[in-house]
Amino acid sequence: MRHQLDPDPEQAVRALLTTATDDPPPTTDLLRKVRRHGRSRRRRALVPSLASVAVAGLAAAVALAASTITGAPSVQAQVAAAVTLTGQDSYRVRLTSASTKSDGAAVTTEAVYDPVRRSGRLVGEDGNEVLVVDGVVYRPVPADQAAENGLPEGTRWIASNQAVPGRTDREADDFSELAGLTDEALFDPQHALERVRSAGGVREQGRASGEGWVGTRFAFELTDRGWLAVGTIDIDDGGRVRRLDVRVRPPAGANWASGKVVMEFSDFGIDVSVTAPPANQVFRDPPDDSEARRVRGR
């Protein structure tokens, strides 16, 4: 379709903004949360809160147990051992992710990471550098955005805990830890890798190779609360993970994006020297729980 150009910049912007809303998803349900909110209010009125917590905890435990399907011991053990070995040394990881949320556009990030110290440095395609120091993620904030969003003067970084799901995500009934796999792979690659330990249906697929290594490819599946993650993991003949390729699919009909993550590991033992930014330049993001309570008005 031809885009009609307008010589008047304001009219052109009006036309562009209209165009930018021209591709809504085929189905939307704007009242979904309102209905869920109504149901949960009724449930809260009927069930004592402590009992609710206990039931929720039990349900989560059952769901977790159900999500873990034991594969053949030998291949399962090989994969688990590789995850352990990979987590004992620093590495370089190249991460490529794509999501239907971002219209499928792939994003590539390079990082060096030390899983023992939970520290590293990653650089996005746009040159932005994010630091991870002792499990705390420091993201740079442009000065103008810091100022206009009311952050203290001099703020250049926002600090938050590694791979904590967002408030709105965790509130969802159909939330699964698998939903955050992309973020997790980015800021805490070892934790993302650890998830494969609990994978089911692990099976050997044949030989695999990459630059400077040869090894074996295994296929696996992870399930949780209707979510499905299928993927492959390549383990070199030295017993280290070299490549992880995972596709995550939400439950049918759920209002979540599908995603794909590929992690490629190399340069084991690489020097990872990273220090936290000066404290007076850091704004500590408040814990999600407090924000959730505030928003809910509790």
Add this chain to the structure above:
Amino acid sequence: MAFVHRRGAHHLRIAVLLTGDWHTAEDLTQTCLIKLYQVWHRLDTGTDLDRYLRRILVNTHRSWWRARWRREVPIARIPDQAYAADGQDRHALAATVRQALARLPARQRAALVLRYYADLPEAEVADLLGCSVGTVKAHSHRGIQRLRRLLGEQLVPAGTEAVSTKRPLGGVNAEERRDNHVSRR
């Protein structure tokens, strides 16, 4: 709720311009509708629901900014060349414009969306953003300049947007133009 069926799509479109993607926009709109639902019994019949929900949208989106900042993946670079509109898929253009909008500072983005998509008077935009009319003009001006740098002069031509405060031709706003267009099909 008849209001949601009647006006939900409009607010969802504003939300996608503020957030940059439909998934988050739907999430934001749903969250704001819960807030509206919670105060529904306190609203009188004369309440301008559009205006009320718009305020919730803007404020909630602002409060999400910090939480979402840490979750945003560094985004891919927008092509330096102006977008070649001829023959390109309209969906691709929509995504490109949203991506460019997402690279604007939040205030500039909000000013552009409220001023040029929702077609609100500058005074109302200023009230929503908690700033002066002059600041709205400055945000709008800089926002257009930045969009021009991101998308190229082919899509955002150079002009006199710095001082212009005119309404769209014939007083028809963006959504009305869309509706007219759709109804003609």
